[in-house]
Amino acid sequence: MELLVLGGTAFLGHEIARSALAQGHRVTCAARGSAEPPAGAAFVRIDRDEDDGLAPLTGRRWDVVIDVARQPGHVRRAVRDLAADHRVFVSSGNAYADFSSIEQAEDAATLAPLAADTMSSDDDYGAAKVACEQAVLAAGPAAVVRSGLIGGPGDWSGRSGYWPWRFAHPVGPEVVVPDDLRFPCAMIDVRDLAAWIVDLAGRRVEGTFNATGPTTDLESVLEVAARVAGSSARPRPVPVERLRELGIGDWMGPATLPLWIDDPDWRGFATMDTRRARAEGLTMRPLEETLTDVLAWEETRTQPRRCGLTDDDERRVLTAL
Numbered sequence: 475m476e477l478l479v480l481g482g483t484a485f486l487g488h489e490i491a492r493s494a495l496a497q498g499h500r501v502t503c504a505a506r507g508s509a510e511p512p513a514g515a516a517f518v519r520i521d522r523d524e525d526d527g528l529a530p531l532t533g534r535r536w537d538v539v540i541d542v543a544r545q546p547g548h549v550r551r552a553v554r555d556l557a558a559d560h561r562v563f564v565s566s567g568n569a570y571a572d573f574s575s576i577e578q579a580e581d582a583a584t585l586a587p588l589a590a591d592t593m594s595s596d597d598d599y600g601a602a603k604v605a606c607e608q609a610v611l612a613a614g615p616a617a618v619v620r621s622g623l624i625g626g627p628g629d630w631s632g633r634s635g636y637w638p639w640r641f642a643h644p645v646g647p648e649v650v651v652p653d654d655l656r657f658p659c660a661m662i663d664v665r666d667l668a669a670w671i672v673d674l675a676g677r678r679v680e681g682t683f684n685a686t687g688p689t690t691d692l693e694s695v696l697e698v699a700a701r702v703a704g705s706s707a708r709p710r711p712v713p714v715e716r717l718r719e720l721g722i723g724d725w726m727g728p729a730t731l732p733l734w735i736d737d738p739d740w741r742g743f744a745t746m747d748t749r750r751a752r753a754e755g756l757t758m759r760p761l762e763e764t765l766t767d768v769l770a771w772e773e774t775r776t777q778p779r780r781c782g783l784t785d786d787d788e789r790r791v792l793t794a795l
């Protein structure tokens with residue numbers, strides 16, 4: 475198939491393009507060019523912030539357009555300007571309105587769509603994704619993939635890599651972890667998600683799909699992380715109230731403990747009912763393989779991790795206990 479990936483130079487989009495090339499498709503990636511697409515893909519430089527930014531891609535018809543955008547204006551202009559037989563939009567579990575229950579299905583309520591073309595802050599992310607979904611679905615045959623946390627090699631956020639990395643590089647015999655060890659966790663390996671998205675595109679599958687890994691809990695993830703790191707360090711569960719007193723946050727950002735959210739209303743956030751995707755062919759490698767490979771990637775990381783505790787944070791917390 476003749477595939478256009480809008481994006482294709484960053485984490486998931488790059489892997490989608492790589493996977494499509496490996497499956498024998500012709501692939502064009504289009505972005506501003508802050509990073510390279512995979513070898514073998516054609517590259518077209520575009521700026522989707524401009525109203526006519528897609529002009530270099532018009533005047534032809536694509537078999538499938540895959541879009542990873544966040545800004546509704548980017549997606550509204552893409553469906554307006556690009557002719558395609560089929561579209562796949564990569565959305566997010568953030569589209570849902572409520573995260574208090576685990577494993578929500580695709581018919582759970584979503585947020586109201588963002589009317590504006592541009593998010594005014596990251597708080598608009600879920601509503602922006604809903605607006606993008608609606609624009610793509612209104613344009614013709616399409617699949618929407620609501621992804622959960624994407625892990626594996628190239629996870630610049632560090633959320634999937636932090637725990638294996640921390641167990642591989644403890645500052646002492648113990649590793650600081652939240653005592654909320656039953657927190658529900660799930661993640662999907664970027665390679666499994668990308669391969670499945672290409673498969674959906676090739677078969678022109680329509681519909682809305684949740685996509686993440688099986689539900690597990692923080693304790694199980696920590697066990698796998700310590701094992702793949704070959705670490706003898708022991709988890710040191712710290713009461714959530716104590717973490718708060720010490721200025722340690724959750725999920726993402728400086729001085730945080732990832733894969734955990736300190737809010738009962740977000741307890742189901744990481745998990746999704748994925749029966750529909752699995753019936754449509756989504757398969758997942760074991761978490762052990764994802765964490766082994768993301769640890770190898772973490773050891774070569776060139777940008778700062780955007781979550782977790784630095785060695786200084788870790789020592790400060792352990793000393794304070």
Ligand SMILES: NC(=O)c1ccc[n+]([C@@H]2O[C@H](COP(=O)([O-])OP(=O)(O)OC[C@H]3O[C@@H](n4cnc5c(N)ncnc54)[C@H](OP(=O)(O)O)[C@@H]3O)[C@@H](O)[C@H]2O)c1
Pocket residue numbers: 480481482483484485486487488504505506507508509520521522523541542543544564565566567621622623624625
């Ligand atoms: N990471 C997660 O855990 C997670 C979880 C759920 C859902 N998701 C979704 O999964 C997807 C991740 O995709 P990704 O890793 O490929 O995305 P990404 O990191 O958001 O990259 C965005 C892509 O779009 C391009 N781009 C950004 N602004 C542009 C502009 N103004 N004009 C043209 N191109 C532009 C970027 O390249 P340039 O900068 O070179 O232009 C890049 O190729 C997103 O849809 C995200 O919402 C992620």
